[in-house]
Amino acid sequence: MNKKTDHHWEIEKLNEIKALDKKPSLLMHSCCAVCNSWPLEYLVPYFNITLYYNNSNIYPESEFDHRLSELKNYVDLFNEKHATSITIIAQPYDYLNYHATYLSKRADDKEGYKRCGMCYALRITETLNYASQNGFDYVTTVMTISRQKNADKINGIAKRLASGYPKIQYFYSNFKKNKGIDFSVNVSKNLGIYRQEYCGCEYSVHNLYDE
Ligand code: SF4
Numbered sequence: 001m002n003k004k005t006d007h008h009w010e011i012e013k014l015n016e017i018k019a020l021d022k023k024p025s026l027l028m029h030s031c032c033a034v035c036n037s038w039p040l041e042y043l044v045p046y047f048n049i050t051l052y053y054n055n056s057n058i059y060p061e062s063e064f065d066h067r068l069s070e071l072k073n074y075v076d077l078f079n080e081k082h083a084t085s086i087t088i089i090a091q092p093y094d095y096l097n098y099h100a101t102y103l104s105k106r107a108d109d110k111e112g113y114k115r116c117g118m119c120y121a122l123r124i125t126e127t128l129n130y131a132s133q134n135g136f137d138y139v140t141t142v143m144t145i146s147r148q149k150n151a152d153k154i155n156g157i158a159k160r161l162a163s164g165y166p167k168i169q170y171f172y173s174n175f176k177k178n179k180g181i182d183f184s185v186n187v188s189k190n191l192g193i194y195r196q197e198y199c200g201c202e203y204s205v206h207n208l209y210d211e
Helices: 003-018 033-043 061-082 095-101 114-133 151-162 180-191 202-210
Strands: 025-029 048-053 087-090 138-141
Touching (some): 025 114, 033 061, 033 180, 048 114, 061 180, 114 138, 138 151
Parallel strands (some): 025 048, 048 087
C-alpha cells in the first residue's frame, strides 16, 4: 500500500468512525509515555482506547519498569484532563526468553533491519492475539511516531499479520504526521516526562555508545 493510499485510508476511516453511534474499541500497543502522547490525543475522539504495554524487548528490567511507570503517570494526567478512563494492560517482563528466542539470532543486524522487523512483528502479534481474545475492534501501535522507525515498514508488517484476524482491523498510522513528533517533544518538556535515548534492547544501548 503506498503512502497516499495509507493517508487516504486513515482520513476516510476516521470520517466513517465519526459517523457511528458508538465508538469502536481500540487496543493500542504502547512502548512509552512520550510515544503515546500524540496517538492518544489524536485518536481519543474516535475510539475507546486501551493501552497494551508488552515490551519484553526492553533492557534492562529497571528501564522496562521506568517506562511503564512514566506511562501510568501520563495516562493518569490524560484521564484527568480529558475526563476519560483509559487503562493500561501491562504484560510481564521476560527479556531473557525474548533475547534467547529472538533477538540473539539477529544480533549483528543494524538497527532498523531484520531484527527490528521481527521485534515489531512479535509485539504486534501479541497485541493482535490479546485483541482477538478480548473482542477488540481495532489494533494499532504507537511505534510509527518514532523518527528512527519506518512507518511504512511497521504498517506493512501489521497489515500482513492482521489479515490472519478477520474480526480485527489494523488502524494504519503514521503518527509522525500532523506534527505528532513536535507534540510529543513538547509534552515531554512541559510535563518533565522521561524521554529515553535508545530504542529498547541491549543492541540499541550499544548503538548509543558506538555512535
Ligand atoms: S532496536 Fe528496538 S525494535 Fe530493534 S530489536 Fe532492539 S528493541 Fe527491537
